[in-house]
Amino acid sequence: MAFLRAPILRPSPVTASAFASTSRLTLHSPSPSTTSPSTTSPSATFSTTPLASVGQRLPAAFVDSHKAENYRNYVRRLKSTKYVLLSNLPTTATPTDVRSLAFGQKTFNDISCIEYIYTRSLRPSSKAIVFFSSPIHAQEYESYVHGRILGGKQLSASLRTPDDRVRLLQKAYASWPQEYQLPLDLIEYEGGKLVLLNNIPQETTEARLEERLAVRYDLRPQDRWRGKRASYAGWEIDKKGYGGSHDAVLGGVLKLPKWHPDATTTGFLVRCQTAVEAMRLVRRWHNTFFAPATFDIQVTGGRFKLSASVLY
Incomplete structure (x- = not known):
């Protein structure tokens, strides 16, 4: 009985070339003792070193992550x-x-x-x-x-x-007093119909000025104003409580707070019903003297010369 001998394996040309290519690749691979952070931890960060600096060829669709993020921020802006x-x-x-x-x-x-x-x-x-x-x-x-x-x-x-x-x-x-929040919100809602009268004596009241203006001009009647709080006046003083709406009873004239502690004059906001009426009020009152019979020009030196303008 004849025993069959195991076949002798001889390397073919294809096997030899494949083994040679594998051996060439192992020359550039890291040693087994050095572990890669990308294989040891799933949350490891990728290296920012360009691939071309370590001898590898960049793919055609390669995009730098930092440049791509900057471009996305630029487009978003x-x-x-x-x-x-x-x-x-x-x-x-x-x-x-x-x-x-x-x-x-x-x-x-x-x-x-x-x-x-x-x-x-x-x-x-x-x-x-x-x-x-x-x-x-x-x-x-x-x-x-x-x-x-x-x-x-x-x-x-x-x-x-x-x-x-x-x-x-x-x-x-933000550094203004909170009393300016209502006038600034009024400008947003009634822009073009508000007239600013500046350089009026501090002792003048809203009722007295409204009584004088209502004879010749169409002013808004007294009502409850509930506009939204949108201005940032006083935001540095109190950042809480912003939002919601105002709840103020306003007439045709609103007295502004003193812009300086030692100021002897102040400003008033006149709420006209139409923009045409606001322009008519400005043309009539601008560069005129307030109550010349009461405040003599010779005594005051023209201190109470009014300035009227429309707020938008």
């Missing part, structure tokens, strides 16, 4: 820039003047709101925020308006996000 901040505006610039800067452009009809930034005496601070519904129109308006001349002044325009707008308003109004 562009999509949210629906506000344009105008600086160096003339103090007499009206919303019609701001809209006319984009006359003939596609952005002319996309301006939804114009928010002026005021000083402590409720005078324009040469800054305004223009609201758009589309970020593309905001970018076009910013590039078209920046550097233009309005009222002899060169304008400066820059894009802003909703967070930038909140920070800007907080910087402007």
Whole structure:
């Protein structure tokens, strides 16, 4: 009986070449004693060293994670820039003047709101925020308006996000007394129909001034005003309790708080029923003297010369 012998395995050319390629790959692999952090822990972070620096070829679809994140943040910011901040505006610039800067452009009809930034005496601070519904129109308006001349002044325009707008308003109004919250919210609701009368003697009351104005002008009747709290006046003093609505009984005239402790004059907000009536009141009272029969010009030296303007 003949016993069969086990076959002798001889390496073929294909097996030899495969073994050679495997041996070449093992030369570049790390030693078994060195463990990779990506294999030992599932939460290990990836190395930020470029793959090309360790001798490996980058794939065609490779994208750097840091550059990709920066690009996503840039695109996200562009999509949210629906506000344009105008600086160096003339103090007499009206919303019609701001809209006319984009006359003939596609952005002319996309301006939804114009928010002026005021000083402590409720005078324009040469800054305004223009609201758009589309970020593309905001970018076009910013590039078209920046550097233009309005009222002899060169304008400066820059894009802003909703967070930038909140920070800007907080910087402007957060340190003000809380008594300014109601006047600022009135400007938002009744802009164009409010008249600011400045440089009136401090002893003047709301009832006395309203009685004098109601004879010739159509003022709002006394009612309960429940507008929302939206301004940031006094935000640094008390950050709690914001939101909700006002609950105030207002008439046709509202006396403003003293903008300085030693001030002998103050300002009043006159609530007109229409914008036409507000303009008529400004034309009649601006640059006139308050009660010249009571306060003699020779004695006061023209101290009570009034300043009237429409608030938008």
